[in-house]
Amino acid sequence: MKRCFLPLFLLISTISFAQSSLIEQARNFRKANEHALLGEFMGLLSIPNIVYDTVGIQRTAAYIVKMMENRGIKTQLLNGKTKSVPPAIFGEVIVPNATKTIVFYAHYDGQPVNPNQWAEGIEPFKSVFLDASLEKGGKIIPAPKLGEKINPDWRIYGRSASDDKAGVFSILSAYEILTKLGISPSVNIKFFFEGEEEAGSTHLSEILENHKEKLKSDLWIICDGPVHQSGRKQVVFGVRGDVNMEVKVYASKRPLHSGHYGNWAPNPAMLLAKLLSSMKDDNGRVLIKGFYDDVVPFTETEKKAIAKVPSVDEQMRNELGFIQAEGGGKSLVELINLPSLNINGFSSANVGKMAANVIPVSATAALDLRLVLGNDAQRQVQKVIEHIKTQGYYVTQNESITDEERLKYPLIARVQAQKGYNAQRTKMDLPIAQNVIKAVQSSTSEEVVLMPSLGGSLPLFLFEKYLATPTITVPIANHDNNQHAENENIRIQNIWNGIETYVALMKM
Amino acid sequence: MKRCFLPLFLLISTISFAQSSLIEQARNFRKANEHALLGEFMGLLSIPNIVYDTVGIQRTAAYIVKMMENRGIKTQLLNGKTKSVPPAIFGEVIVPNATKTIVFYAHYDGQPVNPNQWAEGIEPFKSVFLDASLEKGGKIIPAPKLGEKINPDWRIYGRSASDDKAGVFSILSAYEILTKLGISPSVNIKFFFEGEEEAGSTHLSEILENHKEKLKSDLWIICDGPVHQSGRKQVVFGVRGDVNMEVKVYASKRPLHSGHYGNWAPNPAMLLAKLLSSMKDDNGRVLIKGFYDDVVPFTETEKKAIAKVPSVDEQMRNELGFIQAEGGGKSLVELINLPSLNINGFSSANVGKMAANVIPVSATAALDLRLVLGNDAQRQVQKVIEHIKTQGYYVTQNESITDEERLKYPLIARVQAQKGYNAQRTKMDLPIAQNVIKAVQSSTSEEVVLMPSLGGSLPLFLFEKYLATPTITVPIANHDNNQHAENENIRIQNIWNGIETYVALMKM
Known part of the structure; x- marks a missing residue:
């Protein structure tokens, strides 16, 4: 030997x-x-x-x-x-x-970028050097002059x-x-x-x-x-597959004064909050019927490789600043090998200085579904749509809701899905x-x-x-x-x- | 006689x-x-x-x-x-x-105004005439010239x-x-x-x-x-009293890629959706403990006046374009005489063209509490805060959350309330x-x-x-x-x- x-x-x-x-x-x-x-x-x-x-x-x-x-x-x-x-x-x-x-x-x-969300002095397309990451207190520094030593721990934003x-x-x-x-x-x-x-x-x-x-x-x-x-x-x-969806729920045709109509007119932000809540349990497990079906299991070689992946869960929790992860105790590497449903963002009327005492006309959530081998993007989207229907919603793809629809259905959601694509390994x-x-x-x-x-x-x-x-x-x-x-x-x-x-x- | x-x-x-x-x-x-x-x-x-x-x-x-x-x-x-x-x-x-x-x-x-939300051609401070309300298909018309008849059904936006x-x-x-x-x-x-x-x-x-x-x-x-x-x-x-609150929940310190961390890192939009959902039942009744206490009942004269108020519920539902009001069948006039909790708006990261596949760092809701005779603005705010605590949240008034707080509490909410004021009759x-x-x-x-x-x-x-x-x-x-x-x-x-x-x- x-x-x-x-x-x-x-x-x-x-x-x-x-x-x-x-x-x-x-x-x-x-x-x-x-x-x-x-x-x-x-x-x-x-x-x-x-x-x-x-x-x-x-x-x-x-x-x-x-x-x-x-x-x-x-x-x-x-x-x-x-x-x-x-x-x-x-x-x-x-x-x-x-x-x-x-x-x-x-x-x-x-x-896409929303420049207002970027840190002061950092613009998406006027890149700058920082002496460390923002999270570690990094500050903007001048671009290094010729001959000046470049610290490899610096970052470019x-x-x-x-x-x-x-x-x-x-x-x-x-x-x-x-x-x-x-x-x-x-x-x-x-x-x-x-x-x-x-x-x-x-x-x-x-x-x-x-x-x-x-x-x-x-x-x-x-x-x-x-x-x-x-x-x-x-x-x-390999990679997970991905497909994006947007869910928009509707209430009154026009924004209403929250005093004159609050308690009576339906509030789309509350409706959407309840709809989104129904999609996952408190451990982050997706409650949509059949969401975890179709998953192709790992081969033995893949399982062995996964077992050798160093655990970074605690390091990452400390770094990211939270102690309660989703997944009910499962590890990061296990969880990113399951299909996921993520809220990329949601919006209804305004918050902060722009907030006004209104009942908004609609509320929108951007969703991101990650797929693993075996999932099909459009089949996964369809499961979400079926779930929305079981919550009592009439689902349409149209942006503008007709008066007939408004006066026929108690709950109305517009759901638009992108084409998306499947996982690969x-x-x-x-x-x-x-x-x-x-x-x-x-x-x-x-x-x-x-x-x-x-x-x-x-x-x-x-x-x-x-x-x-x-x-x-x-x-x-x-x-x-x-x-x-x-x-x-x-x-x-x-x-x-x-x-x-x-x-x-x-x-x- | x-x-x-x-x-x-x-x-x-x-x-x-x-x-x-x-x-x-x-x-x-x-x-x-x-x-x-x-x-x-x-x-x-x-x-x-x-x-x-x-x-x-x-x-x-x-x-x-x-x-x-x-x-x-x-x-x-x-x-x-x-x-x-x-x-x-x-x-x-x-x-x-x-x-x-x-x-x-x-x-x-x-x-406040968000000009982007106004209809095309209508700017908040360049007021214009319309020949009817937007909801009834009204179109912008030139300001009437001297001598021209002014239709009293026109509107100024x-x-x-x-x-x-x-x-x-x-x-x-x-x-x-x-x-x-x-x-x-x-x-x-x-x-x-x-x-x-x-x-x-x-x-x-x-x-x-x-x-x-x-x-x-x-x-x-x-x-x-x-x-x-x-x-x-x-x-x-009389009028209802009013007090505004802002609730912001936190997750990771930095926005995360929804693929690399989705399913594992907590999602603040989902956390906020669940928190808001817990505040009201499907009939719009507020579930916060003691929310309807303290209410001073109407006098006989007031009750008689209320009984004579013409019902507009059906008219308003038709006009506003919905069939399912909150309140489990109670009338508009009854409901606006109860304390209310309204979501004025919520926001987390972005939706629409600006949406990106991220797990946001925070999610914010603007709330509006209306008060009736007997309610006290700060007492009502306190009930909401207590509710948020019973949902497992550590509540702070500070905008910036320290690392110590992040690594001590599984759920963190910043709650800021305005002073507000009470009802009067x-x-x-x-x-x-x-x-x-x-x-x-x-x-x-x-x-x-x-x-x-x-x-x-x-x-x-x-x-x-x-x-x-x-x-x-x-x-x-x-x-x-x-x-x-x-x-x-x-x-x-x-x-x-x-x-x-x-x-x-x-x-x-």
């Missing part, structure tokens, strides 16, 4: 040695060029990229095309059959003698700083460093930067279908999401999956966390469906990045680590 | 005749001067008067002072001991040989069009018409226009206390609120009350509705407390005026009727 191990050990060691020398070279190059690297990144962050803002999306895409051209990458904008939607940015590097082709994916669009311009930037920086070092990648590289991920990747399927040949590869590596909360790098083999024991694990492991001295599925979502099922190609996600952002919310940020060390991860993956 | 009735009948008839001749003269004057009257009113509406906007409040007060000076009324701004709060505008007209003094009250400040610049305007127009007609009022008249009513009249007590002598009178007549929903004029002898059988009823009745051919208490609130207890003077409310606005909300409006005929009512009251 010992003899059998020896050559294998040597082989790994060789790879390890080669890689760590590679990583060291990349690190040295980065250290000598940090200001230039961050300068390009700050430029990218300064361009508004809200997924629904066509002009900002076009400007962001143009900036990335320029970044790629500066690196000698031939680019092309890929469209589906639907016009006027954000294009994907494609680029290709053919490597002589390479036998495998890998597509590196990130997305350049960002979630701005929309998409982590989700997912950091992905675009780290992939392109990894490639640039290899080129500048004169090191040829070991695989053919394709770049694919999506522009509509935050709107649910509505037209991604069209783009994949339209450009099947061009996008042919052995694997898609997805750069999105955070590293493990323990701070360790992670390789993720790549088998952890595929040979190419093992190569990815080795490459990422070679770029760090800590044990890499192997995660069968992320709690978050990406439309990865599309790559299987339209291209029959597996996907593996290799995230880089700090876990406390406020992704999707106000005060989004990235820790600078995470950018540096991310670049090294992707250098290793391009040379795996 | 017949003989006894005869002189009384003759007397009433005489008053009626004198008054209707008065009303007729006033009406004719108004008809000849409608454009000029409305011109002055539109000018008043064009000045922002949000109670928290000091500059707007000062400009509004200056305009009203000018209106009064144009009518030959000597004015004075009355302050309490607190500086930089909206002053009350005072004016006085001494009538030779008059034995009674009446203070005519209205308020010139308005509720703008903040405070009804609440309560219409009050200020109608009182001053009634006085102006009497003067122009050369008719002397039968009572000494004092004008008192408050500037802080919509902020809960926080400093009114100081003003009353500071100017006790100046404000001496036999009666305050309050011009605020709507006529009865049946369209009939009403005389109102004037006895309907006072001789001066009977005079008011007669005067209002003389200005209309329909039977006047006598209402022991309005569902709405005004700080009328203060007049009893500081001046030992009764108050009677004589409202003029159309009931469907969207008071306090977006698209506030007044029907022009209600202005005309209101002026006639106040002409009669000044000559009662």
Whole structure:
């Protein structure tokens, strides 16, 4: 047995040695060029990229095309059959003698922003440096001048700083460093930067279908999401699916004085509160009929991987400042592998200085359903709709309620659901999956966390469906990045680590 | 008995005749001067008067002072001991040989506005004419040119069009018409226009206390609120009290990605939904312990008056577009004579295009408690706080929650309550009350509705407390005026009727 191990050990060691020398070279190059690297990144962050803002999306895409051209990458904008939607940015590097082709994916669009919700002095698209996270009392500091040391614990705040311009930037920086070092990648590289991920990747399927040949590869590596909360790098083999719904309940046709009609006229905020309450018990378990049906159980390999995921529950509770989690005692890693129902937000009339003594006309909740393998997005939506009906509601999709409807039904809800998409999981024991694990492991001295599925979502099922190609996600952002919310940020060390991860993956 | 009735009948008839001749003269004057009257009113509406906007409040007060000076009324701004709060505008007209003094009250400040919630083309402080109410498909029409007939069913849209610049305007127009007609009022008249009513009249007590002598009178007549929903004029002898609260529940310190943490991290919107749900049953009955205690029952006279109030429940349900009222079958007039708990609005993160897939950090509800005779504002607030505690919450008044608190209590709510004020009721059988009823009745051919208490609130207890003077409310606005909300409006005929009512009251 010992003899059998020896050559294998040597082989790994060789790879390890080669890689760590590679990583060291990349690190040295980065250290000598940090200001230039961050300068390009700050430029990218300064361009508004809200997924629904066509002009900002076009400007962001143009900036990335320029970044790629500066690196000698031939680019092309890929469209589906639907016009006027954000294009994907494609680029290709053919490597002589390479036998495998890998597509590196990130997305350049960002979630909507409400600038009023951001901290003072921090604007979504005028990114700034802070000397620590806001939660740890971080303060805004001037951008480091040339020659000034850059503390890797500093953070950059701005929309998409982590989700997912950091992905675009780290992939392109990894490639640039290899080129500048004169090191040829070991695989053919394709770049694919999506522009509509935050709107649910509505037209991604069209783009994949339209450009099947061009996008042919052995694997898609997805750069999105955070590293493990323990701070360790992670390789993720799947994602939850996701579908958004909006539920709006109606009361009077016009807002009423809460004195003259309070106690008598129905209050839509109270109606919605009761409707939402009926959906989950006090432990956070969803009470909607059949909500947990259809779930495909984990394989043995996946179960073993999950058992090895370091527990971060207590650390996270302390960090996030609460002691009572949902789930009745189940762990975070268990719970993010179940379907979920989350209230993204709700609204009815006004609060604070704008509040007035009225009975509002309607109340609205934005819901987010996460799906696991086996769930179907529209089937899950339908379960929620059925639940709303069993609570006595007449459900319509129309925004304007007719007088006939108002005088026929005691309770009226408008429910609109997006298309959404299902969960996806790549088998952890595929040979190419093992190569990815080795490459990422070679770029760090800590044990890499192997995660069968992320709690978050990406439309990865599309790559299987339209291209029959597996996907593996290799995230880089700090876990406390406020992704999707106000005060989004990235820790600078995470950018540096991310670049090294992707250098290793391009040379795996 | 017949003989006894005869002189009384003759007397009433005489008053009626004198008054209707008065009303007729006033009406004719108004008809000849409608454009000029409305011109002055539109000018008043064009000045922002949000109670928290000091500059707007000062400009509004200056305009009203000018209106009064144009009518030959000597004015004075009355302050309490607190500086930089909206002053009350005072004016006085001494009538030779008059034995009674009446203070005519209205308020010139308005509720906050969220212009985005107003209908297209209608701005809170650029008031416009519509040819009908929005709910009945009304369209914006050009302001009537001189000589053009003004349809009394047209409406004017703008903040405070009804609440309560219409009050200020109608009182001053009634006085102006009497003067122009050369008719002397039968009572000494004092004008008192408050500037802080919509902020809960926080400093009114100081003003009353500071100017006790100046404000001496036999009666305050309050011009605020709507006529009865049946369209009939009403005389109102009391009001509910009112106190506002804000409840904010907290979860994570920072917003979380709903995929990576959904199902595990507590969701404040769901927590608040459950907390609010626990406050009322499905019939709208408040479940908070002791909520309905302390209520002083109606006198026999009041009960009789209530029995005579025309039922408008079905009419109002049809008009407002709902079939299921709160209250489990009790009538509107019964229910507005009970204490109430209304959600004025709630908010957590975002909905609609701004919604993002996050677990919000907090959720806030604005509550409005209406009080009836016997309730005490702070005692009622305390009952709500106790209820929140019994739901497992740690309750604090502080906006920022410390880490120690976060890691000690599973559920945390910040509750802030305003001072509020209690209900008030004037006895309907006072001789001066009977005079008011007669005067209002003389200005209309329909039977006047006598209402022991309005569902709405005004700080009328203060007049009893500081001046030992009764108050009677004589409202003029159309009931469907969207008071306090977006698209506030007044029907022009209600202005005309209101002026006639106040002409009669000044000559009662």
